[in-house]
Amino acid sequence: MKQTLRVNLGSRSYDIIIAPELLQNSKPFLDPIIAGRRVAVISDKIVSNKYLNLLSPTLDSITDSWDLFRIEGGEDAKSFGSLEKLLDSMLAHGIDRQCVVIAFGGGVVGDVAGFAAGLIMRGIDLVQIPTTLMSQVDSSVGGKNGINTRQGKNLVGSFLQPRIVLNDVSLLSSLPSDELKSGYGEIVKYGLLRGEDEFTWLEKNFSTIMSCNNSALVEVIRMGCETKAGIVSEDELDRGKRALVNLGHTFAHAFEAHAGFGKFQHGLSVELGLIAACDLSERIGLCEKGISLRVRDHANDVEMPVKLSDLSNETHWKKDALYKRMLHDKKTINGKINFVLLREIGNPCVCNEVTQQAVYETLIQLGAV
Ligand SMILES: NC(=O)c1ccc[n+]([C@@H]2O[C@H](COP(=O)([O-])OP(=O)(O)OC[C@H]3O[C@@H](n4cnc5c(N)ncnc54)[C@H](O)[C@@H]3O)[C@@H](O)[C@H]2O)c1
Ligand SMILES: [Zn+2]
Structure with missing residues (x-):
């Protein structure tokens, strides 16, 4: 094994x-x-x-x-x-x-x-x-x-x-269950970065991972490490392609910073960030409709957050405050937010030409006001 x-x-x-x-x-x-x-x-x-x-x-x-x-x-x-x-x-x-x-x-x-x-x-x-x-x-x-x-x-x-x-x-x-789910959030990210076969495998086999089946864990950790290692090998110092491992993270970091770091696990925020990144990709016409629904359905199956109140129901989730957080993200350059988005599953790209309106619509979809 x-x-x-x-x-x-x-x-x-x-x-x-x-x-x-x-x-x-x-x-x-x-x-x-x-x-x-x-x-x-x-x-x-x-x-x-x-x-x-x-x-x-x-x-x-x-x-x-x-x-x-x-x-x-x-x-x-x-x-x-x-x-x-x-x-x-x-x-x-x-x-x-x-x-x-x-x-x-x-x-x-x-x-x-x-x-x-x-x-x-x-x-x-x-x-x-x-x-x-x-x-x-x-x-x-x-x-x-x-x-x-x-x-x-x-x-x-x-x-x-x-x-x-x-x-x-x-x-x-x-x-603990939430720590396992947190790691799973990054696994979903790697599934979406890798391609249709890997994401479909997760849709079918997530329960073997969540029940800590050894061979499923070895397989899925290999998939994640292999994807990250391949990207890191090409861009060790994070000057270009390594940005792709940040799929979902521009949103996730804003959710964490807004609610207060440590309020919920990073990977739970990433899972919701992935739903947001897919929603935004569809909204601006970069990819066909349907991926965000699939990612949301999968999160539902795994009992992971599908809306902002699932992360924290005592946080006031305001879209303008979240947007401001994104403007202060490490990856934002010259006031342009760098989103990692999907053209399709397995085909990510960095996009910094997204309107504030489109981001607001995505945040509202997740329950922001
Ligand atoms: N350097 C990077 O590239 C990178 C990438 C992603 C995340 N991170 C960082 O990783 C941190 C989150 O790491 P994490 O999710 O592993 O959380 P963590 O390190 O806080 O661990 C979570 C909890 O699980 C406990 N724990 C650890 N192993 C356990 C085990 N086998 N059984 C039972 N309990 C165990 C820990 O004591 C801790 O209480 C964040 O600070 C994040 O910024 C860094
Ligand atoms: Zn992460």
């Missing part, structure tokens, strides 16, 4: 391994990178309490020295304060340029640990062991890391490609 994918980035190329029970069998993958070196495992309380016992025998067998550094769970950990505390603690423990950082947790741990690894001694080796569906299918691939500032999400960060990504799908069965 094991799958291996190569991310081709010249001297920074690396493998992504996807399999059940990978932690217990990680020695052949970790040994060539870690043997004899000091290791800093960065994790949070939930993940280290649940799963460190599966990783520690391997670490014990390949290095004399490894330490656990725990950060807080949740979006608040992506702050200057918690990064400073982490760096301080790592330096106090004598972490030097020969050490290897293992990011062991969800996307939050991956982003903070990746940033810390890139900053300590101007960059030390990083291994990603993601433990959420979101991080296995998306955030651990591509080398982006970072923290939030009071001005917005992920505004400070860097690129540091990992030496390897180990995706153990067995870990996903303990995820």
Whole structure:
């Protein structure tokens, strides 16, 4: 059932391994990178309490020295304060340029640990062991890391490609339902980016993924990682084509920023953002009618948000406020919002010629006033 994918980035190329029970069998993958070196495992309380016992025998067998550094769970950990505390603690423990950082947790741990690894001694080796569906299918691939500032999400960060990504799908069965759905939001994105066959497969097989069937998880994580790896290989530093992995995200980020980051899971917002992106694509005549209905029906089947009040019913969803958020998006250039839209399933494009009126109509369709 094991799958291996190569991310081709010249001297920074690396493998992504996807399999059940990978932690217990990680020695052949970790040994060539870690043997004899000091290791800093960065994790949070939930993940280290649940799963460190599966990783520690391997670490014990390949290095004399490894330490656990725990950060807080949740979006608040992506702050200057918690990064400073982490760096301080790592330096106090004598972490030097020969050490290897293992990011062991969800996307939050991956982003903070990746940033810390890139900053300590101007960059030390990083291994990603993601433990959420979101991080296995998306955030651990591509080398982006970072923290939030009071001005917005992920505004400070860097690129540091990992030496390897180990995706153990067995870990996903303990995820709370909304965390699983959040990762699924990104999977729907990859289905829409890939093509009709992949999206139809999801429409038929989503229940096997949501019930954490190992072979379905391996298959779908491979599909997501392969899509992202292909795009990242062509545009590592996000100067052009990498924008396509932001399908649905211009809307999603506006929903999250407007409601307050952390109010609901990122991937739930992405799912609604995908419905919005498809609706907008139809509205401006870029694609035939019907795709947004299909994506909405699918979200309904998976019991994911189909309107703004499903994300949060205590937020006042005002279209002009949401539009303003989009104007302040990282990807907006010279006042022109860059939307990733679809010509058809599997055929995305970046479009910055959308009228405010069309965006308003899409937002109203989702329940904004
Ligand atoms: N760098 C990138 O390219 C990129 C891409 C997408 C998202 N992200 C970032 O990822 C973050 C979201 O990551 P996330 O969705 O993984 O959330 P998360 O890291 O906050 O994890 C969600 C919760 O699940 C818990 N958890 C983790 N693994 C578990 C397991 N196996 N069983 C039970 N509980 C577990 C965590 O402790 C946490 O409480 C956001 O900050 C987002 O900005 C980064
Ligand atoms: Zn995302």
